[in-house]
Amino acid sequence: MQIAGQNVLITGAxxxxxxxxxxxxxxxGARVVLVARTPAPxxxxxxxxxxxxGEAHVFPADVxxxxxxxxxxxxxxxxxxxxxILVHCASTLGPTPLPPLxxxxxEALEETLAVNLVGPFRLTxxxxxxxxxxxxxxxVAISSDAAVEAYPRWGAYGVSKAGLDHLMRIFAAxxxxxxxxxxxxxxxxxxxxxxxxxxxxxxxxxxxxPADVARRIADIIARAEARPNGARLKAGAEAETAAAGAPxxxxxVAP
Amino acid sequence: xKPATExxxxxxxxxxxxxxxxxxxxxxxxxxxxxxxxRAGDLLVVNDAAALPASLRxxxxxxxxxxxxRLAGAPADADGDMFPAVLFGAGDWRARTEDRPAxxxxxxxxxxxxxxxxxAAVVSVSPRTPRLVHVRLSPGGDPLxxxxxxxxxxxxxxxxRRPLELxxxxxxxxxxxxxxxxPSAGRPLAWSLLLDLLRRGVRIAALTHAASLSSIGDSSLDxxxxxxxxxxxxxxxxxxxxxxxxxxAVGTTVVRALEGSVARNGRLVSGRGETDLVxxxxxxxxxxxxxxxxxxxxxTSHWKLMEAFAPRGLLQDSWAHAERAGYLAHELGDSCLVxxx
Numbered sequence: 001m002q003i004a005g006q007n008v009l010i011t012g013a014x015x016x017x018x019x020x021x022x023x024x025x026x027x028x029g030a031r032v033v034l035v036a037r038t039p040a041p042x043x044x045x046x047x048x049x050x051x052x053x054g055e056a057h058v059f060p061a062d063v064x065x066x067x068x069x070x071x072x073x074x075x076x077x078x079x080x081x082x083x084x085i086l087v088h089c090a091s092t093l094g095p096t097p098l099p100p101l102x103x104x105x106x107e108a109l110e111e112t113l114a115v116n117l118v119g120p121f122r123l124t125x126x127x128x129x130x131x132x133x134x135x136x137x138x139x140v141a142i143s144s145d146a147a148v149e150a151y152p153r154w155g156a157y158g159v160s161k162a163g164l165d166h167l168m169r170i171f172a173a174x175x176x177x178x179x180x181x182x183x184x185x186x187x188x189x190x191x192x193x194x195x196x197x198x199x200x201x202x203x204x205x206x207x208x209x210p211a212d213v214a215r216r217i218a219d220i221i222a223r224a225e226a227r228p229n230g231a232r233l234k235a236g237a238e239a240e241t242a243a244a245g246a247p248x249x250x251x252x253v254a255p
Numbered sequence: 256x257k258p259a260t261e262x263x264x265x266x267x268x269x270x271x272x273x274x275x276x277x278x279x280x281x282x283x284x285x286x287x288x289x290x291x292x293x294r295a296g297d298l299l300v301v302n303d304a305a306a307l308p309a310s311l312r313x314x315x316x317x318x319x320x321x322x323x324x325r326l327a328g329a330p331a332d333a334d335g336d337m338f339p340a341v342l343f344g345a346g347d348w349r350a351r352t353e354d355r356p357a358x359x360x361x362x363x364x365x366x367x368x369x370x371x372x373x374x375a376a377v378v379s380v381s382p383r384t385p386r387l388v389h390v391r392l393s394p395g396g397d398p399l400x401x402x403x404x405x406x407x408x409x410x411x412x413x414x415x416r417r418p419l420e421l422x423x424x425x426x427x428x429x430x431x432x433x434x435x436x437x438p439s440a441g442r443p444l445a446w447s448l449l450l451d452l453l454r455r456g457v458r459i460a461a462l463t464h465a466a467s468l469s470s471i472g473d474s475s476l477d478x479x480x481x482x483x484x485x486x487x488x489x490x491x492x493x494x495x496x497x498x499x500x501x502x503x504a505v506g507t508t509v510v511r512a513l514e515g516s517v518a519r520n521g522r523l524v525s526g527r528g529e530t531d532l533v534x535x536x537x538x539x540x541x542x543x544x545x546x547x548x549x550x551x552x553x554x555t556s557h558w559k560l561m562e563a564f565a566p567r568g569l570l571q572d573s574w575a576h577a578e579r580a581g582y583l584a585h586e587l588g589d590s591c592l593v594x595x596x
Contacts, residue, residue: 074431075401
């Protein structure tokens with residue numbers, strides 16, 4: 001999907017990968033609407049995009065809140081027009097330090113699912129119908145290898161991301177042939193605040209920079225039609241190496 | 256006819272009164288039966304306007320009178336913060352609009368405090384009634400939207416049982432928030448039904464029409480309805496109409512946009528426009544062959560619009576039947592299809 005001129009709604013855009021991806025897509029000519037709970041970081045990201053000559057708008061909201069969904073969808077469409085690309089980047093780890101499942105509060109699991117799974121479901125539901133009528137659209141969910149690997153203590157997050165991957169697959173199956181596409185993208189390990197909260201002792205020098213990962217995700221978005229609808233893809237550093245040989249099919253991951 | 260007082264769980268199980276204007280007959284059906292009335296090559300045209308949180312309670316800055324401001328449609332200007340609006344006196348949707356006290360007459364420049372920093376400044380007042388105004392909302396730009404969605408509620412009327420949430424008043428394909436009230440003809444169209452229609456070769460296209468308020472509760476003002484409304488017709492929809500077997504408008508707003516475009520331009524033209532077209536008996540539609548709409552009471556502007564698609568006698572007979580048979584009216588009510596085979 002050509003990125004220039006597209007209207008993009010991106011959640012979790014206040015920092016980390018979401019902010020980097022918003023900047024990357026705006027640099028490539030997309031009009032971006034940035035959503036996150038806290039206004040100040042959103043304004044900073046939008047300011048950087050505007051100073052670089054891009055178009056960015058902000059709508060502070062909590063994706064985990066049921067009543068926030070139609071305001072997000074409506075405001076985004078009011079600000080830039082019909083949304084062409086929806087990126088679910090907002091995400092929470094749940095409680096940190098990460099507890100084993102037997103210690104995980106049920107309410108904490110519910111809160112994690114609300115932000116990482118139910119929120120993306122609601123927002124996709126609010127936007128994808130209009131995409132079907134227009135015969136095109138792309139929904140990208142930022143996933144994790146924790147969606148596939150059973151890492152101890154990553155229960156709430158891992159379950160939510162596994163659900164998110166499958167949500168994209170089932171949306172893709174149900175809307176096959178309509179022109180609306182769905183992808184789940186595993187960005188790999190990155191040097192973000194979320195990573196530091198999850199693994200405070202990690203060696204940061206081994207972690208990818210969000211800006212580099214954002215560039216690879218933007219490349220995937222730009223060629224989304226070449227990927228199987230509903231696919232789970234990797235955008236980590238290793239994916240770039242793997243993709244060098246066979247760009248269209250590389251880096252797909254069998255769940 | 257009794258109004259539907261709340262949303263029903265099974266939209267596809269809602270009733271559909273199917274009128275055949277050529278044969279002069281009507282039949283009881285359900286929304287789920289819609290595919291039986293459509294064929295491959297037919298085109299449904301829907302209004303994809305999302306419903307605004309258009310009802311705002313506030314206090315007039317000078318004097319402190321309590322008012323309700325109802326936005327009457329999409330922003331009227333390029334900046335996106337000037338809206339057509341209607342003023343109501345104190346109270347809310349629980350009182351019938353015709354029983355509401357009149358608002359104070361406001362002059363251009365008057366300010367209304369809508370809470371949480373949201374304010375409306377009266378820009379102009381209609382020469383026909385002081386209740387019809389244009390207001391500029393502030394803050395403008397990006398901050399308008401969280402403020403508006405934070406303070407505004409869906410417009411609703413006294414026959415409903417409980418306050419509506421914004422998610423109660425969106426169609427399954429809503430996009431830009433241009434409508435003062437939900438374009439409700441499309442409300443029962445669940446995606447299972449729409450996807451089934453697509454698989455059968457029925458096509459679906461959208462336009463955006465800034466549906467205004469359906470009732471103002473002031474007979475002189477209600478006589479002005481429908482107010483001039485903005486619309487935008489995508490090029491893809493114009494193309495789809497050109498190759499359609501039959502064009503079925505989902506809602507009276509779609510009829511007004513399509514026929515309004517033809518009336519103004521001599522042919523259907525893509526892009527933005529505004530229409531004050533009144534469609535009624537004797538009007539010969541140039542584009543629209545049939546209509547899926549709600550149950551409209553005889554005498555209303557919506558009813559008169561239906562007279563452009565079916566003879567008055569058939570509309571009267573079918574209405575009397577539907578009333579006896581327990582059909583429900585208004586935005587959460589049952590549906591009516593007017594389409595010749």
